[in-house]
Amino acid sequence: xxxxxxxxxxxxxxxxxxxxxxxxxxxxxxxxxxxxxxxxxxxxxxxxxxxxxxxxxxxxxxxxxxxxxxxxxxxxxxxxxxxxxxxxxxxxxxxxxxxxxxxxxxxxxxxxxxxxxxxxxxxxxxxxxxxxxxxxxxxxxxxxxxxxxxxxxxxxxxxxxxxxxxxxxxxxxxxxxxxxxxxxxxxxx
Amino acid sequence: xxxxxxxxxxxxxxxxxxxxxxxxxxxxxxxxxxxxxxxxxxxxxxxxxxxxxxxxxxxxxxxxxxxxxxxxxxxxxxxxxxxxxxxxxxxxxxxxxxxxxxxxxxxxxxxxxxxxxxxxxxxxxxxxxxxxxxxxxxxxxxxxxxxxxxxxxxxxxxxxxxxxxxxxxxxxxxxxxxxxxxxxxxxxx
Numbered sequence: 001x002x003x004x005x006x007x008x009x010x011x012x013x014x015x016x017x018x019x020x021x022x023x024x025x026x027x028x029x030x031x032x033x034x035x036x037x038x039x040x041x042x043x044x045x046x047x048x049x050x051x052x053x054x055x056x057x058x059x060x061x062x063x064x065x066x067x068x069x070x071x072x073x074x075x076x077x078x079x080x081x082x083x084x085x086x087x088x089x090x091x092x093x094x095x096x097x098x099x100x101x102x103x104x105x106x107x108x109x110x111x112x113x114x115x116x117x118x119x120x121x122x123x124x125x126x127x128x129x130x131x132x133x134x135x136x137x138x139x140x141x142x143x144x145x146x147x148x149x150x151x152x153x154x155x156x157x158x159x160x161x162x163x164x165x166x167x168x169x170x171x172x173x174x175x176x177x178x179x180x181x182x183x184x185x186x187x188x189x
Numbered sequence: 190x191x192x193x194x195x196x197x198x199x200x201x202x203x204x205x206x207x208x209x210x211x212x213x214x215x216x217x218x219x220x221x222x223x224x225x226x227x228x229x230x231x232x233x234x235x236x237x238x239x240x241x242x243x244x245x246x247x248x249x250x251x252x253x254x255x256x257x258x259x260x261x262x263x264x265x266x267x268x269x270x271x272x273x274x275x276x277x278x279x280x281x282x283x284x285x286x287x288x289x290x291x292x293x294x295x296x297x298x299x300x301x302x303x304x305x306x307x308x309x310x311x312x313x314x315x316x317x318x319x320x321x322x323x324x325x326x327x328x329x330x331x332x333x334x335x336x337x338x339x340x341x342x343x344x345x346x347x348x349x350x351x352x353x354x355x356x357x358x359x360x361x362x363x364x365x366x367x368x369x370x371x372x373x374x375x376x377x378x
Contacts, residue, residue: 010329046330059327064253067295105298106256138248140199140328141235 009060011134012043013091013148016053021089021185029169031095031179040091040185042150056093057141058134058148065109070119077126086130086152090161091183093145100176101137116171125164128157145179198249200323201232202280202337205242210278210374218358220284220368229280229374231339245282246330247323247337254298259308266315275319275341279350280372282334289365290326305360314353317346334368 015023019039026036037053047055066074100108112118122131130152136143153161165182168174204212208228215225226242236244255263289297301307311320319341325332342350354371357363 006327006329006331057329059329061327062290062292064294066293068293071293101251103251104255104257104260105253105294109294135327138195138250138324138327140195140246140248140330142195 007045011058012047013056014041014051020188022188023185025184027182029180029182030177034181056148058136061135065112079127079130081130081152085154087187088153089185090151092149093181094147094177095145095179096176097178111173116173121167125160128160129153196234200247201236202245203230203240209377211377212374214373216371218369218371219366223370245337247325250324254301268316268319270319270341274343276376277342278374279340281338282370283336283366284334284368285365286367300362305362310356314349317349318342
């Protein structure tokens with residue numbers, strides 16, 4: 001078994017006139033928003049040419065905070081992206097402050113889980129809310145965000161998703177979020 | 190205070206016919222080696238054109254394992270790169286196995302420090318051996334290594350440097366190293 005090459009871990013999020021998700025809202029949460037666009041596409045790998053519209057990139061990576069017992073619980077309960085019933089999606093790009101990145105690992109874990117229950121809150125909404133985290137900070141290019149989180153859920157789980165994001169935004173970890181945009185989509189059938 | 194843009198954190202290591210460090214040895218430790226070259230240069234930022242010779246890239250990032258007490262001790266004792274007396278340097282590119290990356294944060298920290306004393310061993314050689322770690326795994330391109338560590342030291346600290354690398358290579362953490370090359374240099378005056 002070998003690690004997948006980065007081409008399999010790199011994802012592009014393209015806001016444009018066409019795309020397989022129809023954007024229903026682009027809302028600023030903290031800091032500068034993103035331009036409103038009619039559609040969004042998620043495309044894996046390296047693009048051969050710069051796309052029309054806006055373009056965010058992120059890479060999936062090893063987990064930075066979860067412990068083995070948490071990972072076991074996550075794996076047992078989570079479901080993948082692309083479920084038939086997942087007609088709704090959200091892309092939430094986030095940039096954290098210099099104060100966050102200056103903390104040591106034990107301090108960041110303390111804020112993220114002991115103080116904020118980030119992992120615990122996410123578990124509460126499994127398997128309804130499927131999620132994939134993409135990292136941007138170490139891509140080696142100037143990226144406007146540190147993380148891009150992609151969520152998928154059904155129409156019945158809309159209220160649950162609002163609860164999830166509200167709980168995270170009310171947590172001490174969010175004191176370290178200096179830019180956040182909330183993009184909501186429905187699948188273009 | 191804001192985080193430095195990636196251009197300030199990205200470094201290129203170029204093995205070629207000319208350069209500011211003269212290469213005295215390119216030795217395989219585990220797996221495929223790198224081609225022998227007369228010289229090596231370390232160049233910050235994004236290159237405008239692909240260089241002659243071989244080219245490795247890495248990015249400095251937040252620390253992944255050190256705790257606050259360890260960080261305090263490191264900061265108090267370490268010295269920077271570029272000291273007048275640092276006439277010797279080593280570049281040690283490493284690739285870790287899929288088994289390493291599949292571990293959770295607590296498991297990796299356990300192997301790295303509880304079992305291997307990686308941080309403790311490095312502290313023992315401060316300030317003599319200056320060090321900077323560069324990450325490659327999440328650059329978003331296919332990189333041959335996961336980490337590039339750059340070391341600088343004086344001629345009197347040659348034996349100490351051999352002790353340091355021997356201690357790390359004998360540790361349980363090194364069971365997860367699937368490729369390692371050891372490049373040694375002296376400064377070209």
